Amino acid sequence: MDDRTNDRRSFLKAMAVGSAAVAGAAAGMLGVPGAETGFAGVARARAEGTRYRMAFIQWQPHTVPAAWSKGIEEVLTPQQIVDYELLDGQNKVEVQASLMDTLISQGASAIFLQPIDSVALAPSIAKAKRAGIPVITLNIDATEAHAAHVEMNHYYGAMDIAKAMGDAMGGKGKVAILNAPPGIIIRDQRTNGFVEGMKQHHPGIQIVADQVADWDRKKAQDVLNTILAANPDLGGAYGVNDSMALGAVDVAKEKGLLGRFVVFGNDGETAALESIEAGELTGTQYTDVYQQGRLAAAAATVLATGGVTAGAFAQQSRLLMPYVIATKANAGSIQPSQRW
């Protein structure tokens, strides 16, 4: 990721880069010489009446997997040959493993998976591989190599958030991190990238607190209030997801700090973009998660209709989603259809 996306770059350009990345990834994904990659939604000739079964096992109900699922459906439904369903992992590894078992014995053509844990689902992925079923992971990779992994660019995105945040604060001051509970890779990537980014771009900024606020807006308000009591000169807060950042915005509003207090989120959900446009939230990392789902579905379609089995992969392909650091200057270029 040498070509850093700066916040001036137009949104469309980022999306074009994304499409190119996908074409490349899809080509690389089929480690079979002469395999047709085709376009999303165009299946190869197939036996009359063939139906494919695909399912997405999500972590738990949330805006992000819901938007992925919508993107997946947009690609799969028009083809009229794929039965797709969204399955809920209920935030439990044993439920996800059991659903994987069920899909494997059902003979699914492809499985989309947002693993709760990278190691815990590895045996299930290995089992799917033995059955020839390609697995495509979303956002959280697994230690067992599989067909493809499509993820938001957590680490580099967080670095760019740190850069933009430091710029907004004039390169000096104190910031706090409102964090997720430990034990999740995404949390580590989004935290480490931010810390590293501050070190690189703005060594003058101090990270004075890093507190857990459970991904939650209400909790973030309480946590930030406590942090502010100890550090009244705090200049900004970084929420590891948008909900927590919006909680920080609530506190800034309440204390009359709006405009002086810099708040950045991460994800780019609709509520955050609206808050940015209203001049409250300073910025966030935006990823088009519909597009992320579409890419995963396009890859799965190619694999299933092309009859490519899990055994055909010499190595796992990895696709990092393009992103944009959305601020007041460019949030307007994110179209309504791209908001989730």
Added chain:
Amino acid sequence: MKIRLASAALVLFFAGTVAFFSVSAPRFATASTVENLMSGFSFMAILAMGQAFPILVRGIDLSIGAIVGLVGMVVFDLSLLFGMPGYGIIPLALLAGTLAGALNGVLIVHLRLQPFIATLATLAAYRGLTYTISGRQLVPGLSTTPIRDPWITGIESYFDVGGWLGLSRLVTMPWVPLSFFIMLAVFAALQILLLAARFGRDIYATGGNHEAARLAGIQVKSVTIAAYAVSGFCAAIAALIMVARFTTATEALGTGVELTAIAAAVIGGVSLAGGIGSMFGPALGAFLLGAILIGLTLQGVPQFVQQIITGLILLAAVGYDRLLVLRRRRRLAMAAAS
């Protein structure tokens, strides 16, 4: 006799459920579904049997999910942080779970706390302790390091029983996971304990009428502590099976399993009024819930429907239990009146 009636009803219901899905759900009546049911829900059957003990002494154990998490993390740390061999880890894991369970019993007996409150408190405490001792936080690379110890991963192995018996030539047989045999061993041990040992008699007596049992010279305090220790011990076995299956432990491992285990125990005819129940019901109850989950998934029915159905079955089971209790009271009143 009452137990037998409840069990017979459950067996019929289980058979009916299996028959229904075999007809209506594609690929339900296959060897691989049976295999998935055994490997995916044996640990739940063990948890449900353990949960039956606190319920038998008219208590409840809400902390088993947290004990699963705690024991899982003990296994994780001993294996990956301390490099201890698996044959040393397994007894320590079982000890940790048993002690955690016994502590529940001590709080209830000696601090006179309501079982619900005491185990709700330890649920939070044990889960917090799990986060505190988590090796995943101490050494960043460990969260992506699988446990490779053959003693631990060996728990997740499968046996071609059909092949040994020569049945595989006639019909495709499922491979039976070791966890299912462990479940059978736990079932046999606990059932014998309940029916043939003095401890079992004391459990039924304590749950049936606490005061009468105390007056009859039964050590009700020790019996209660032991019942919770059994629950913790079963949670530890379940944790070992889960860690073997996932080759890791997470801080959230086992979250919420207590509710499924309690549901399975109650559906299995263990009376919440105490003193009535066997090991057969909870084990079958757990597999029933598993069969419903798998069947509905194969049918393509959304999962929240499964939760609704589980709730309805639970309501029916609790209602039936209530009916039996009332009937028993009436009979006792009649006997007293005459």
